[in-house]
Amino acid sequence: TEKLLRLLKHVAELKGEFSIQSKDDGSGGKQTLVRPAISVASDNVIISYPASELKEHGLAAVIPATMMSRLIAYVAWNGFESRLLVRGGVAFGPLYHSGDVVFGPALVDAYETEREVAIYPRIALSPSMSNMPDFDKWKHNFPVADDGARLLPYMADFILRMSPGIGHFNMHVKPWMAEVRAVVKQECETLAGNPKPLSKWAWFGNKLEEVALQLGPQLLELDGPADTEASEATAGPTGGVHTF
Numbered sequence: 001t002e003k004l005l006r007l008l009k010h011v012a013e014l015k016g017e018f019s020i021q022s023k024d025d026g027s028g029g030k031q032t033l034v035r036p037a038i039s040v041a042s043d044n045v046i047i048s049y050p051a052s053e054l055k056e057h058g059l060a061a062v063i064p065a066t067m068m069s070r071l072i073a074y075v076a077w078n079g080f081e082s083r084l085l086v087r088g089g090v091a092f093g094p095l096y097h098s099g100d101v102v103f104g105p106a107l108v109d110a111y112e113t114e115r116e117v118a119i120y121p122r123i124a125l126s127p128s129m130s131n132m133p134d135f136d137k138w139k140h141n142f143p144v145a146d147d148g149a150r151l152l153p154y155m156a157d158f159i160l161r162m163s164p165g166i167g168h169f170n171m172h173v174k175p176w177m178a179e180v181r182a183v184v185k186q187e188c189e190t191l192a193g194n195p196k197p198l199s200k201w202a203w204f205g206n207k208l209e210e211v212a213l214q215l216g217p218q219l220l221e222l223d224g225p226a227d228t229e230a231s232e233a234t235a236g237p238t239g240g241v242h243t244f
Contacts, residue, residue, distance in 0.1 A: 003082035004043055010078050012040050014071070014164065017098065018050060022057045032057050034064055036071070037097045045075055045088075046107070048097040051132075060134040065090060065125075065152065066141040072123055073157030074164045083183060085121035085204055089113030090152055092128045120203040123152035155211040160219070171224040180208060 018037040025031040034054075039046045047068060051061035068090070076086045091109035096102065109126045117124040125142055129135060129150070142150045159177065161170035170176065184205040191198040212220055 003084055007075075007079045007082055007084060008040055008043065011045055011075055014038050014074075015040060018048070018053070020053055020057055030058070032059060034059075034067075036064065036068075038071075039097065039100050039102055041100065041102070046097065046102050047071060048095055048102075048106075051092075055133075060132075060138070061092065062129070062132045062135050062138045065129070065132075066138055069152055069154040069157050070162045071164045072152065072154040073160075073162050076121075076154060076158045077161050080158075080180065080183070083187065085200055086123075087114055087118040087121050088123045089115075089118055089126060090123060090129060091126040092132045117149050121200055122149075122203075122207070123154060125150040125152060153211075155207055156215060159208070159212060159215060171222050173220055173222040175223060177212065177220060181205075184208065 015038050016035060019035045020032065022030050022032045034049065037046075037048045037050075049061070049064040054061050054064065072086070072088070079086055089110040089112070091106045091113060093104070093106035093109055095104035095106040097104075106128075109128055113124050113126040117126075122145070129142075130139075139150075141153075143153055144150050157169075159180075160173060161176060163169065184201055187201045188198060188205065191201060
């Protein structure tokens with residue numbers, strides 16, 4: 001309980017209302033700065049983006065979902081330091097989200113997706129996501145797992161300890177990965193004979209190694225100054241789209 005409270009207090013610092021601003025990037029394009037609405041309720045973190053306001057700024061509703069991995073990763077690596085794993089669901093649909101008041105079909109959909117589909121420490125997409133405008137154009141950003149679940153990939157940002165802001169990550173990748181591997185090994189050994197939690201940690205460890213292999217040895221060997229500028233993500237003709 002103490003570990004969970006420490007994590008939630010940390011995440012509570014991210015709480016805030018949705019905001020969006022667009023401006024010229026100086027080269028004929030447009031940069032759009034997006035901050036999602038974020039609430040913390042019990043052991044749940046709720047993140048939302050109103051599709052109608054995104055559309056007014058020329059953004060497809062699916063675009064923020066492709067960038068939500070930074071926020072998820074931020075929660076995940078802070079939780080991991082207390083040996084807590086995260087899982088969740090992402091849905092598209094009607095939702096009211098202001099302050100700490102959140103209700104609507106999309107919230108129920110996301111909750112049921114987390115409970116019935118996510119299962120492991122992963123973020124699963126509800127089938128309602130395929131109804132989002134332009135989803136087919138962006139679906140390559142959401143890999144499909146062996147069991148058919150379509151996922152929001154956050155593990156690469158977890159490994160790099162990406163900030164929820166614009167393009168910063170922690171360069172001390174090598175010692176962090178050593179720490180993560182040691183914790184996963186210890187938890188799996190401790191939980192031997194307890195199949196349900198063991199399966200979660202084993203899944204996490206396997207996914208960690210899979211994504212680490214994709215990142216390559218150059219990134220995994222980094223051990224330099226912290227909080228280094230990463231390349232900024234872009235979203236097609238709209239220019240840079242960033243959370244926070």
